[in-house]
Amino acid sequence: LPGSSGGEGEGMSSLVARIRQETGKVVVGRETETGLILECLLARGHILLEGVPGISKTLLAKAFAKCLGLEFKRVQFTPDMLPLDIVGGFVYNQVRKDFDFKRGPVFTNILLADEINRAPPKVQSALLESMQELQVTVEGHTELLPSPMIVLGTENPLEFQGVYPLPEGQLDRFMMKVVLGYQPQDVEEAVLRRNLGPMDVSQVGTVVEPEEIRRMIGETQAVKASEDLLRYLAGLAGALRSDPRVELGPSPRAMVQLMHCAQAVAILDGRDYVTPDDIKGRSALVLGHRLRMSRAAVLKDPGASPQAVIQEALERMSVPR
Amino acid sequence: MVLPDDAYVVALALADLGLYGWASYALLRPRYRGREGAKDISEAFAALGAALKEAIPDIPPGFTWNEAVLRSKALDLRVDWDRVGRAVRAYEARRYGGEETPGTDYSEVLVLARELRRRG
Numbered sequence: 001l002p003g004s005s006g007g008e009g010e011g012m013s014s015l016v017a018r019i020r021q022e023t024g025k026v027v028v029g030r031e032t033e034t035g036l037i038l039e040c041l042l043a044r045g046h047i048l049l050e051g052v053p054g055i056s057k058t059l060l061a062k063a064f065a066k067c068l069g070l071e072f073k074r075v076q077f078t079p080d081m082l083p084l085d086i087v088g089g090f091v092y093n094q095v096r097k098d099f100d101f102k103r104g105p106v107f108t109n110i111l112l113a114d115e116i117n118r119a120p121p122k123v124q125s126a127l128l129e130s131m132q133e134l135q136v137t138v139e140g141h142t143e144l145l146p147s148p149m150i151v152l153g154t155e156n157p158l159e160f161q162g163v164y165p166l167p168e169g170q171l172d173r174f175m176m177k178v179v180l181g182y183q184p185q186d187v188e189e190a191v192l193r194r195n196l197g198p199m200d201v202s203q204v205g206t207v208v209e210p211e212e213i214r215r216m217i218g219e220t221q222a223v224k225a226s227e228d229l230l231r232y233l234a235g236l237a238g239a240l241r242s243d244p245r246v247e248l249g250p251s252p253r254a255m256v257q258l259m260h261c262a263q264a265v266a267i268l269d270g271r272d273y274v275t276p277d278d279i280k281g282r283s284a285l286v287l288g289h290r291l292r293m294s295r296a297a298v299l300k301d302p303g304a305s306p307q308a309v310i311q312e313a314l315e316r317m318s319v320p321r
Numbered sequence: 322m323v324l325p326d327d328a329y330v331v332a333l334a335l336a337d338l339g340l341y342g343w344a345s346y347a348l349l350r351p352r353y354r355g356r357e358g359a360k361d362i363s364e365a366f367a368a369l370g371a372a373l374k375e376a377i378p379d380i381p382p383g384f385t386w387n388e389a390v391l392r393s394k395a396l397d398l399r400v401d402w403d404r405v406g407r408a409v410r411a412y413e414a415r416r417y418g419g420e421e422t423p424g425t426d427y428s429e430v431l432v433l434a435r436e437l438r439r440r441g
Contacts, residue, residue, distance in 0.1 A: 226417050273418030276385045315381035321370060321416070 012216075012268055018207040022067035025203050027060045028194055029187035036178055036285070037064055037152065039268065041213070042220040043260035045175025046131050046151040048116075048166075048289065052158060055180050056191075061112045061152045062201045068213055069206040070109035071146070077119035079164075083126035087136045101141055106130045109146055109210070116153040117163045124170050127151065131173045148213055168248065168292070175257045176282075177289035216267070223263035225274040228320035233259055233279065239313045240287070245297035245304055250287045258286045276319040284310050358431050362412050365427040369434045376437035386413065390433075398436040404429035 019038060020031045027034075033049070037060075040047045049057050058074065065072035075086065083089075088104030105111060106127070116124065130136055134145045153174060155166070171177075183191065233255050241249030250258075262278035269278075284307045291306035298304055359365040366386070373380055373389050380392060386409045394402060404426065411425040 224418060226419070229417065271414075271418065273414065273420075275413050275417050277387050280383070280385065315383045318382040319385055321366070321386065 012270055015208060016268055019064075019067055022204050022207055023060065023063040026063050026194070026199060026201055027056050028190045029183045030056060030060050030180075033060060033178060033180065034064060035268070036176060037061075037150075039261060039264040039282075040175050041068075041148055041150050042217055042267065043175060043257070043264040044148070044217065045257055045260060046153065046173060048153045048155065048171070048174040048177040049180055050155050050157050050177060051180030052156060052182075055182065057152075057154045057180060058112060058114065059201070061110060063204045065110040066201050066204040067207050068109075069209050070148070070213070072110045072112070073105040073108040074112040074114060075105050076114045077116050077123065079118060079120060081119045081123045083123055084138075086123060086126050087130060087138060089138055090141075101138065101143065103143070104136075106136060107143075107145060109149055111149070111151045113151055113153040115156060117155040117166055120164055121167065124164065124166060128170065128173060148210075148217055168290070171289050172251055172253055174289065175261060176285045178285060220260075220263050220267045223266050223272050223274060225259055225263065226320070229274055229276065229279065230259075232276065232317070232320055235317060236279075236283070236313060239317055240291065240310065243309055243313065245294055245309055246291055246306075247294040248290075248292035250290050254287055254290045258282060261286050276321075280314050280319075283314060358434075359427070362408070362415065362422070362425055362427040362430075365408075365430040365434070366412055369430050369437075372434035372437040376440050393433060393437060396437075396440055398433065398440065400433045400436055401429050405433055 016035060016038065020034050023034050024031065037047055051057060061074070062072055084104065086104050087106050088102050090099040091102045092098075093100045113127065116127075130145060130149075131151055134147070134149055136143050136145065151174075155163075157179075182188070237250050237252070237255045240246055243249070258279065259274070261282045262274045265278040265282060266272070266274045287310055288306045291309065293304055293306060293309070359368055369386075369389070373384070373393070376396070377392055380389065384392075390402070390405055390409060393400075408425060408427045408430045411422040412427070412430075414420040415422050
């Protein structure tokens with residue numbers, strides 16, 4: 001893709017480079033994922049990271065928060081959790097003889113919801129309002145979450161015992177699902193080399209202030225998407241929903257999030273307008289986890305995947321040129 | 322043979338003119354060749370679209386300009402890809418961003434279209 005067009009764009013490009021450089025001090029070979037988390041943050045979305053344990057998901061999230069100067073909290077989800085462990089609740093204050101609202105860990109800028117699929121549905125759904133409305137309501141008491149706020153959910157694809165797969169409604173709240181695999185051998189060697197000596201997140205410097213991030217989020221919202229491209233997005237939704245292999249197609253929220261994501265891609269490329277490449281490049285990541293294949297399609301072709309269906313639709317549909 | 326001074330100077334001047342004329346033509350030719358085929362950047366990209374379908378029949382209907390350029394690069398054509406890239410950027414700014422990009426050099430897009438037709 002063409003490079004930055006200059007001016008503000010150069011600022012954005014260099015910012016992305018600095019963020020990648022800083023996180024790269026502790027996390028090796030995760031530049032792409034760092035960029036995707038930044039896109040989600042700018043697009044006011046949340047991201048689901050799927051991968052086996054020990055592939056630096058937590059470290060990546062911590063380093064990302066540190067270099068953006070944002071507050072970070074981590075919650076290890078377990079089957080015995082309660083909603084108040086996430087959102088908080090009312091605690092009796094013996095001095096004042098009244099109930100005080102004690103904020104839960106969701107009151108932060110970056111929340112790492114580790115192994116989110118190990119928590120029971122009641123806890124998972126407690127996150128719903130926080131993720132969608134960026135607020136928490138407990139017993140009629142509503143508190144706004146800090147801005148920006150992004151949930152980085154992680155899940156282990158190999159576990160089947162004691163897990164509660166995320167329902168469609170919860171999955172739909174995540175803007176993107178990114179699968180983290182093992183690194184190539186040379187990167188793995190670099191990881192080992194990096195860990196020979198002492199290494200922690202304190203080495204990561206802050207490259208941008210939270211106020212700057214809030215300004216960038218505002219600029220992302222101002223990125224233009226032409227009428228043609230909106231029509232193209234709606235057409236893509238229709239094509240996927242009417243595909244006989246798809247049982248559940250993308251929701252209107254999914255398409256809105258794809259548009260927001262394309263806006264973030266555009267601004268990080270130094271543009272104030274969306275192109276078809278921005279949409280096509282993020283379609284599989286934004287829509288893939290929301291599509292459910294029909295049982296008949298999977299039986300007929302075990303290799304059939306939502307990503308393949310999306311790719312076919314993108315190739316079939318003429319883009320506005 | 323000894324030439325009179327005037328004839329010698331005139332001969333040198335003519336040789337110079339010829340040399341500079343040829344050099345200017347060689348330099349400017351790539352810039353202007355093919356431009357006569359399109360009156361603006363939209364027509365140039367329309368011509369490229371048509372040439373792509375001829376040269377790469379299996380290109381899917383959902384191709385974007387950047388994908389088309391990527392596919393064309395694999396054909397090893399004699400094209401200045403940097404200039405094509407700049408033209409794509411300018412065209413997209415106009416097409417999707419509503420930005421006016423007067424004076425954009427889109428001649429290389431027509432060169433690419435011609436090269437593709439030749440290959441097709």
